[in-house]
Structure formats: C-alpha cells, structure tokens
Amino acid sequence: MFLKSIYTLILTAFCLSIWSCTTQENSQKADLIIRGGTIYTLDEGHPKAEAIAVKAGRIIAVGKEADVELLSGDSTEFIDLKGQTLTPGFIEGHGHFMGLGYSELNLNLMDVSSYDELVMRVKAAADKAKPGQWIIGRGWHQSKWTPQPDPMVNGFQTHDKLSAVSPNNPVYLSHASGHAGFANAKAMQLAGVMPLAQESLAEQQVEGGEIIRDEMGNPTGIFNERAMEVITRHIPENSEDRDMEALKLAIEACHKNGITSFHDAGIDGKTIDLYRKAKEEGALKLRMYAMVTGEDTTLVERWFKRGPEIDTSDYLLTIRSVKLHCDGALGSRGAWLLEEYEDRPGHYGMATVPMKYVSYISDKALKNGFQVCSHAIGDRTNHEILNIYENTFHQNSQEAKDSRFRIEHAQHLAPKDIPRFGRLGVIPAMQAIHMSSDRSWAIDRLGEKRIKEGAYMWHDLLETGARLINGTDVPVEPINPIASFYASVSRKTLQGEPEGGYEPEQKMTREQALKTYTLNAAYGAFEEDVKGSIEVGKLADFTVFSKDIMTIPEKEILSVQVMMTIFEGQVVYSTEDKK
Incomplete structure (x- = not known):
C-alpha cells in the first residue's frame, strides 16, 4: 500500500507538470477526455468536476473542462456525457x-x-x-x-x-x-x-x-x-466450456448494470483456475476480488502456505481473503438466533460450521496475511463472530492493525453488538436490497422488537465509524445497483412502500449510499488507493447514469438507467450500442 501511495504521488506530480505546459509531446496527450455532464468524484477535497482525462487506463487529470482539454491531442477521443451523471465505477460488494x-x-x-x-x-x-x-x-x-x-x-x-x-x-x-x-x-x-x-x-x-x-x-x-x-453431490459437474460461457454472460450482466469490480463471496479451486484462464485470454474485463471458500479445508491450507495473490499490475484478479459460511438465511429459518423464531417456536436456526473452526481460520488467516469474510445473518452468529474476531485481534495485535476482517450480511444484530463493528474495525458487508425484499415478511420471523432494534441497522453502524459496503448478493437478488441504492436511501420496497420507509431512522444519506458502492467497497478489498474515487493516478473505471442519482426526487431513482460503463478507459457497455 505504501508503494501504491508513492506511485500516486509521482503520477500526480507528473500530471501537474504537464498541466502547466502549453505545448506537450504527443506521448503526454490523453487517450480519452470525458466532459459535458455532472461528475461526482468521491474526492473529499474536490467532490465534483467538469471533466476527466485518461491515459493508458489511468486518470491523469480531473477538474475544470478548459484545463483538462489542454491534454487533448490529435488521437484523443472524447465522450460527451450530454448532461448525464458519471460516478466512479460501481463495485458489487458481495455476490456470487x-x-x-x-x-x-x-x-x-x-x-x-x-x-x-x-x-x-x-x-x-x-x-x-x-x-x-x-x-x-x-x-x-x-x-x-x-x-x-x-x-x-x-x-x-x-x-x-x-x-x-x-x-x-x-x-x-x-x-x-x-x-x-x-x-x-x-x-x-x-x-x-x-x-x-x-x-x-x-x-x-x-x-x-x-x-x-x-x-x-x-x-x-x-x-x-x-x-x-x-x-x-449427485449433480454432474459443468464442463469447462459451459463454465466459460457462464463467466462471459456474468461479465456482460455486470457491464450492463454499471459494475466494474466484483467481490466474489466464496469460490473453489476450479473457479480460481477459470478466472486465471479468462485473465490470460483477455476475457476478464472486470476487476475480481475473490474469496477462497472455507468449505474446502485443503484449498484454504494450501493458500495459507503460499500467501495472498495480490494483482498490482492491472488489478484484475486478487485472492487474499477466506469466506466462511457460518449460518443460514432468514427466509429458510437457518439464520442462527439468540432467541427462537417467532413463527417456529423452539427453533433457533443453526451454525453451519463449528465456531472452533472459525476461530482457527481467523487466527491462521491473520498470521498469513489473509482477510476473513464471515457470512453471518442471525444475531447469535454475529455475536459469536465478533467475539472470535476480537479475541484473534487481541492475540495478534501487530498483524491486526489493518486486518479489515468482514462480516458478510450482518443483517440482524443484538443492539449491544452494533458499536463493536466500529471499535474493532470490522467491515459490515451488507446488501440494502435485502431489507427492501425481506422486511415485509422478516417481521414474522423475528417479531417487531427485534426488527426495530437490530435489523438492517445501516445508520447506527455508520455512526460507529464502520465502513459499510453495499451490494446485491446476486443471484439472491438481481445485480441492479440502482435498486439497492434506492433501498439504501428510502428503506422502502421496490413498490414504494411503506410511506416514509421501514425504520426510517436507519436510512443512509445519498452520499453515504454512493460511498458504500464505491470508495467503501474499494476499502473492503484493500484497493482504495487505486479505485473507488475519481482522482489522479487511479484506474479509469466509471459508471454513467441517465439521471443525477444524488439530486433527483426519491421516487425517480428506480427509473434511472445505466447509460454507459467504462472499464480501464474503454467503453464496455453503452445504450447507444443497443439502438
């Protein structure tokens, strides 16, 4: 990360020196200049811009249109946003x-x-x-x-x-x-x-x-x-050709929905090999942050021995985390609860792995440079995982300084556990769309008290200083980030109900919601130095929306379309191509 920061400083100084010149060599000219719309940078010092210049897949200038156009040359391409809105490329923070x-x-x-x-x-x-x-x-x-x-x-x-x-x-x-x-x-x-x-x-x-x-x-x-x-175990395995077909279809779906990076929550060795092959063949037009499945103990131990695989050249495939599947889902009544299910007396759900195994993996991962991402939906599971993480951090204080351990979903929490996320630096990787889809029936599972005090607690978690990540858990939900963004700021179903939203005090602001899909998600993958905001030196990944999602009336958000997806400075999806 230190080397990345040095690289960014050098590139920034280089670009500033170019900016001050009125005549530049052709090699210093931008490959692409984007202008003509609203640009949200997520850079706190300069939150909005008029134009962006890109060269070799990196951002080389952000600012006033007149200044950025000084970097144009004979071969520079231009994209006119035509009044539309551009953000950093959206990151699916938890999917399959x-x-x-x-x-x-x-x-x-x-x-x-x-x-x-x-x-x-x-x-x-x-x-x-x-x-x-x-x-x-x-x-x-x-x-x-x-x-x-x-x-x-x-x-x-x-x-x-x-x-x-x-x-x-x-x-x-x-x-x-x-x-x-x-x-x-x-x-x-x-x-x-x-x-x-x-x-x-x-x-x-x-x-x-x-x-x-x-x-x-x-x-x-x-x-x-x-x-x-x-x-x-009796279903025949898919062929490599069929796997590759599915991979390419998934990339197309991501591009269509403005997704330029993807946190893949639990993959096996066969899938890792598939991703490597796709990268070698130039087919992996997406930045993949892959979590090794903890269900394959042999695979996990092999990765602990070899160490993380961190792609610092093009950031296409990084493997530095382990996914542990620790309980079930609320819909199937498998989420592990502290108190019995309201609609199934005597049933508490279940842990799907022994907590001793979670403790073992957490300790070994920390010592070998890996992040742990634990699936935990029920309040009992979240409580147990936080206990394990806290104990692991205490025993490995040096390695824990920037561990960024995550809890995937963190849907239903005991109130006393909410402040622990911020205090411990544990990242809640949540999916706002789950609240929109599940809240109307989740109250039957948990009862009103547990729903109001501990379910989908986005605002309270953010208040603790936790870096909340958003996503869809695709294919559990469609990968459309607009739906999850809408749920984040409205706390409503996709039908716009109820008036005012469920537990409206837990709504995110629009800026918070945008960060959960960009800069926070990049942080959750140790990649905030290279993506998640529009700054000089960062990767040129952008999403273009038909309307300004930060200012339009709430009821219009669901009508917003992804108009263009730009990956590494190249247009990989455009509605213009569909006409």
Missing part, C-alpha cells in the same frame, strides 16, 4: 459471480409468484429434456408466493406437485437465498433419501443442516443448509 452467469443458463425462478407457476416452469423444461437429464434452477422464495402452498411443512411446500410433472428427470431448485434446496422424487431417489420407515433417523441426520420431513417421516423435498449436499 458464477451464480450470476448460471442464472442466465439455468431456470431463473426469481420472478415466480406461486408454487403452481414454479411447477409449470419445471414442466416446460422437463418436456424438452431427455430422460435422466438434470433440471437445475434457482430463485424461488416461498414467503413471497400468493397464495401460500397447501400443504406446507415447517413453512415450506412439499414436492408432490413438482414430482408429478417431472417423473423422468431429477430436479433441484435452489432457494433464492442459496441456503435451501427443493428436490423432486427422482432426485431424492438417486440420492438415496427414503422415508424414515425404511431408514434410521441417524442415517439421515446432517450436521449443520436439516432434511425436512412430514409427520409420517416422509421427505418433503426441502433440504436446508448443509443438507443440500445430500442432493447436490
């Missing part, structure tokens, strides 16, 4: 990149509004499939269906209707959260899941997970948390 790509290839069930509609989608796929071919999908959420299925067991539908339309094909459909799965009879048959009358309960118990059964002991088709592996 290959999940985004495969949502384009598999059944996308995000918009399914009822169980019957889901069944018809699967029937259409089964009618086209060969016998024995797996049908894979993701995106259903039973709490958002109208009407609710009948019957339901522990808050979920049963497989009977699904199995009836797909007798010859195994079907596996991931919950929108990714924390539960829904299988048909054919898939359960292949996995050896039987009624309890034909097997012992011990044979079907899964540590950190749950196979939901009806009162007769028959499996309902729902597999919660780690129990999903009972089915997923």
Whole structure:
C-alpha cells in the first residue's frame, strides 16, 4: 500500500507538470477526455468536476473542462456525457459471480409468484429434456408466493406437485437465498433419501443442516443448509466450456448494470483456475476480488502456505481473503438466533460450521496475511463472530492493525453488538436490497422488537465509524445497483412502500449510499488507493447514469438507467450500442 501511495504521488506530480505546459509531446496527450455532464468524484477535497482525462487506463487529470482539454491531442477521443451523471465505477460488494452467469443458463425462478407457476416452469423444461437429464434452477422464495402452498411443512411446500410433472428427470431448485434446496422424487431417489420407515433417523441426520420431513417421516423435498449436499453431490459437474460461457454472460450482466469490480463471496479451486484462464485470454474485463471458500479445508491450507495473490499490475484478479459460511438465511429459518423464531417456536436456526473452526481460520488467516469474510445473518452468529474476531485481534495485535476482517450480511444484530463493528474495525458487508425484499415478511420471523432494534441497522453502524459496503448478493437478488441504492436511501420496497420507509431512522444519506458502492467497497478489498474515487493516478473505471442519482426526487431513482460503463478507459457497455 505504501508503494501504491508513492506511485500516486509521482503520477500526480507528473500530471501537474504537464498541466502547466502549453505545448506537450504527443506521448503526454490523453487517450480519452470525458466532459459535458455532472461528475461526482468521491474526492473529499474536490467532490465534483467538469471533466476527466485518461491515459493508458489511468486518470491523469480531473477538474475544470478548459484545463483538462489542454491534454487533448490529435488521437484523443472524447465522450460527451450530454448532461448525464458519471460516478466512479460501481463495485458489487458481495455476490456470487458464477451464480450470476448460471442464472442466465439455468431456470431463473426469481420472478415466480406461486408454487403452481414454479411447477409449470419445471414442466416446460422437463418436456424438452431427455430422460435422466438434470433440471437445475434457482430463485424461488416461498414467503413471497400468493397464495401460500397447501400443504406446507415447517413453512415450506412439499414436492408432490413438482414430482408429478417431472417423473423422468431429477430436479433441484435452489432457494433464492442459496441456503435451501427443493428436490423432486427422482432426485431424492438417486440420492438415496427414503422415508424414515425404511431408514434410521441417524442415517439421515446432517450436521449443520436439516432434511425436512412430514409427520409420517416422509421427505418433503426441502433440504436446508448443509443438507443440500445430500442432493447436490449427485449433480454432474459443468464442463469447462459451459463454465466459460457462464463467466462471459456474468461479465456482460455486470457491464450492463454499471459494475466494474466484483467481490466474489466464496469460490473453489476450479473457479480460481477459470478466472486465471479468462485473465490470460483477455476475457476478464472486470476487476475480481475473490474469496477462497472455507468449505474446502485443503484449498484454504494450501493458500495459507503460499500467501495472498495480490494483482498490482492491472488489478484484475486478487485472492487474499477466506469466506466462511457460518449460518443460514432468514427466509429458510437457518439464520442462527439468540432467541427462537417467532413463527417456529423452539427453533433457533443453526451454525453451519463449528465456531472452533472459525476461530482457527481467523487466527491462521491473520498470521498469513489473509482477510476473513464471515457470512453471518442471525444475531447469535454475529455475536459469536465478533467475539472470535476480537479475541484473534487481541492475540495478534501487530498483524491486526489493518486486518479489515468482514462480516458478510450482518443483517440482524443484538443492539449491544452494533458499536463493536466500529471499535474493532470490522467491515459490515451488507446488501440494502435485502431489507427492501425481506422486511415485509422478516417481521414474522423475528417479531417487531427485534426488527426495530437490530435489523438492517445501516445508520447506527455508520455512526460507529464502520465502513459499510453495499451490494446485491446476486443471484439472491438481481445485480441492479440502482435498486439497492434506492433501498439504501428510502428503506422502502421496490413498490414504494411503506410511506416514509421501514425504520426510517436507519436510512443512509445519498452520499453515504454512493460511498458504500464505491470508495467503501474499494476499502473492503484493500484497493482504495487505486479505485473507488475519481482522482489522479487511479484506474479509469466509471459508471454513467441517465439521471443525477444524488439530486433527483426519491421516487425517480428506480427509473434511472445505466447509460454507459467504462472499464480501464474503454467503453464496455453503452445504450447507444443497443439502438
């Protein structure tokens, strides 16, 4: 980081010397000049600018249009913003990149509004499939269906209707959260899941997970948390060509939504190899900050031995963090709570990994230069992770000075734990769109008191000095950052409800919301010296919006479109190209 700062100072001095000259050599001219709109820099000293000059993928000047145009030459290209608004390139602070790509290839069930509609989608796929071919999908959420299925067991539908339309094909459909799965009879048959009358309960118990059964002991088709592996281990692996196709589709989706960087929350060795290949072939037109999955202990130990892989040349692929999946989701009632679920008495959710393992990884990561990013949704999980982090920092005080350990989601917190984020320097990587999508039914899970005192506590966390990061958790939610920005500042559903927003005292200001998608997200990846704001020496990654998201009326925010995405000084997406 010290070397980056020196580089920035040298480049700044170099650019200032150019600026003072009236005649420059052609090699000193800008490749690109952007002007003609509102530019928000996120540079506290100069929050707005009229123009930007770019050379070799870096920003070489920011300021008044007349001054920046002194760097123009015969080969300089110009972009006229035509009154539109430009910001630093948006950063997806927590998502699942290959999940985004495969949502384009598999059944996308995000918009399914009822169980019957889901069944018809699967029937259409089964009618086209060969016998024995797996049908894979993701995106259903039973709490958002109208009407609710009948019957339901522990808050979920049963497989009977699904199995009836797909007798010859195994079907596996991931919950929108990714924390539960829904299988048909054919898939359960292949996995050896039987009624309890034909097997012992011990044979079907899964540590950190749950196979939901009806009162007769028959499996309902729902597999919660780690129990999903009972089915997923039987699904054939995707080919390398199909993986590459999904990767390219994910990049296209990011560009279309103004995303220039992506924090990929938990990947395996195969995916790391895919990203490296894409980078070598010039296909990785996105800056990837990848977290090694903690579920593969062998892979994690191998990375601890070799050390972080920090890309300081073009910042396309950096691997310096470990993702730990520590509890489930609220929608599947897998989030680990301090008190029982309001709508399932006696049930507290579950830890999906032993806390001793979290402690071990946190200690070893800190000693080997790695950041830890722990998935924690329930208040019990957040409490336990903060305890572990605090103890680890205390025992490794030197290494902990700039550790930037994160808690992914941090959705539901015990009030006493909120100040600890700022005090410990722990980063809450939250997704504002989850509040918009979940708040209307989350109160049924937690009750009013817990919702008001500890759910989606953005303002209170920011007040502690914590650097809050935003995102969508794609493919749990669509990758559209405008929706998450709107949720951040309105605390409303995407239908604009309720009036005034849920718990409006927790709203972010627009400046805070913009930082969560830019400078704060860059900080969460140790990259604030090279991106996240528009300053001389930083990477030329920008997002152009159709309207000024910082000043337009709140009700207009959802109508804003991404007009252009610029990556390393090159236009990689433009609505003009779509006409």
